[in-house]
Amino acid sequence: MxxxxxxxxxxxxxxxxxxxxxxxxxxxxxxxxxxxxxxxxxxxxxxxxxxxxxxxxxxxxxxxxxxxxxxxxxxxxxxxxxxxxxxxxxxxxxxxxxxxxxxxxxxxxxxxxxxxxxxxxxxxxxxxxxxxxxxxxxxxxxxxxxxxGGCALGVLIGGQLSRRLRKAAAAAGKVAQGNTDVRVREAVGGVVRDETDELARAVDALTDALNERIEAERRVTADIAHELRTPVTGLVTAAELLPPGRPTELVRDRARAMRTLVEDVLEVARLDGASERAELQEIALGEFVSRRVAVLDPGVVISVVHESWVSTDPRRLERILLNLLTNAAKYGRPPIEVTVEGRVVRVRDHGPGFPEALLREGPSRFRTGASDRAGTGHGLGLTIAAGQARVLGARLTFRNGAPEGVASPGAAGGAIAVLWLPEHAPTNTGSFRRPAFPD
Known part of the structure; x- marks a missing residue:
């Protein structure tokens, strides 16, 4: 209790x-x-x-x-x-x-x-x-x-300490969100040196150590994927030359899956490097989503509630839609619905919903939505979608249609992914500007 x-x-x-x-x-x-x-x-x-x-x-x-x-x-x-x-x-x-x-x-x-x-x-x-x-x-x-007088003095001293701790917590929160340029010691500021500064220095040192380790892992992953790219491409080409038959189809299928995995790993490594920049265009979001989704999966139900002009990268937006639809088709149940309302795009299926770990911690690479390890995915689809959303300055959220812990079959349940496109999209240099066309 x-x-x-x-x-x-x-x-x-x-x-x-x-x-x-x-x-x-x-x-x-x-x-x-x-x-x-x-x-x-x-x-x-x-x-x-x-x-x-x-x-x-x-x-x-x-x-x-x-x-x-x-x-x-x-x-x-x-x-x-x-x-x-x-x-x-x-x-x-x-x-x-x-x-x-x-x-x-x-x-x-x-x-x-x-x-x-x-x-x-x-x-x-x-x-x-x-x-x-x-x-x-x-x-x-x-x-x-x-x-x-003692109470007033305590409020004064405690208020100063509380402000410093709150600043440190806010800066640490930004670091946890991926803004590694933030330094807790600089955010705390002040002339007096106390234990708060020691805590801030320790958090900054931990952040630097984690950044170095993550960057080293990213470089190793990218190097391995890059080295595998050429032999895997050769393997796919060789598989296409094999005589027709069931064994040939199995080899080709596994070779294509390996090539897709290598490409996905390379894309994740690029997104982790924070060097990606969006190539912006002004598009009508509802029309764009309708055309692309119809090509990607004709069986998806599309609904445009409110049309809106947005400044975004069409290629990256299409990549996000493809990964969300693929995840819905693989782990959910039909019908799959895509709704566009202003700058918001919702993708919903009617399956068992997202696992609790994903709702709590967000998408993670090499962790699939399947309840066992027999799934065919590698957990990179939603990871790439979330990374591409960050490049667009958008926010990608996940939730379930049914209340937590309540089994609701049919239309009552399902997984819902919501893409919130920003009003001020990032430019090619990483800054933000106002879109040319209003909503």
Whole structure:
């Protein structure tokens, strides 16, 4: 069972982390400052209370005859707290804080020579309580300010890092689409150097290594196909000179298949080299497709919904149509339908549809649409069609007529290949220009 995942950006993760750390630090510092201020205030109040009591004791002991204690002190106060009595039992003077509110009671007591106890009891002045309240309010405001400031700083730092990562991801996506001239390090930019630059350099190095390997494989494939071209041509010519018969037909058929394979491999190698350029002409797309498809396969149902003038390479467009129709005839079921609507050409059959691997990853050489390895194809037809579409600046997509995972026989299913011709076709130099005729 798949667990639900919460997606958040780096910006918010960093800001939340900084805000949480700031909140913890602000809370801890506020608690320390509050306790230190309270302890200092109580110690000052206790010292002041003891000083007043000692002064009252001197007055009491030096007055003859002795009168009632002065300055609010009391003799043998019955409300004297029990913890303070236990301290006085040892003959020591002591102070005691009673209560835990913002304004607790402060007790001070001293034992007299005759066994009596002189004590002074008063509440902390309201001014001190107000000072503590003001301090707590200032600490709360400061803590909230620190949290919001940390959050803003996190958004700023995280936003910069997020932008750099997004630029790197966008550049890596362009590289994955085949634009090998893009460099992730240049796309990231910036003055500050961090781990993002290391990642970008690693991706660029990987791209260069893959490009070198692909180019080496392409050269080897092209060289092998080119070397095979001459002997295969000779083999086909020799097969034509054999006497009639069933073995001769088999040899000729296999020789032609080998020649077709060599030509296809050479074409794939040229398309991989990205040196192909379209030779553009202005054509009426619906009329062109109707004429070419009728020659390629007379049994195809052709429908022109909307005519459109396009600037494209007729030879390459015919090659794309031939490969799509061949694939539909080989792996699909009739009827095969070709629909032209503006700049869009759709080729549909009513067979089992494209395999999931092709829909997910696109066409791949030497991987056929058959479910087993007994098929007669080599998986180059759709690969060549996709490569020729790139040369035309077009987009070739594949989908199935039935929903994924649902078997729909007849008209409900089938494979659908859609060729989207661009509004601005590539020129012979690889750039783009506007077509001379509007739609």
């Amino acid at each position: 798949r667990r639900p995942a919460l997606r958040t950006g780096v910006r918010w993760k960093i800001s939340i982390a900084i805000a949480a750390v700031g909140a913890l630090i602000a809370f801890a510092l506020s608690l320390v400052v509050h306790n230190a201020a309270r302890v200092s205030m109580l110690e000052t109040s206790r010292d002041l209370q003891m000083s007043r009591l000692l002064f009252a004791q001197r007055i009491y002991e030096t007055t003859k005859p002795r009168t009632e204690p002065k300055l609010g002190s009391k003799l043998n106060d019955p409300e004297l707290p029990r913890p303070l009595r236990s301290l006085l039992a040892d003959g020591r003077q002591a102070t005691y804080v009673q209560g835990k509110g913002p304004a607790p009671d402060i007790w001070a007591a001293v034992p007299l020579g005759n066994g009596d106890v002189l004590s002074l009891h008063s509440r902390i002045p309201g001014r001190s309580a107000d000072i503590m309240k003001d301090l707590d309010r200032a600490l709360v405001i400061g803590s909230v300010s620190v949290v919001f």
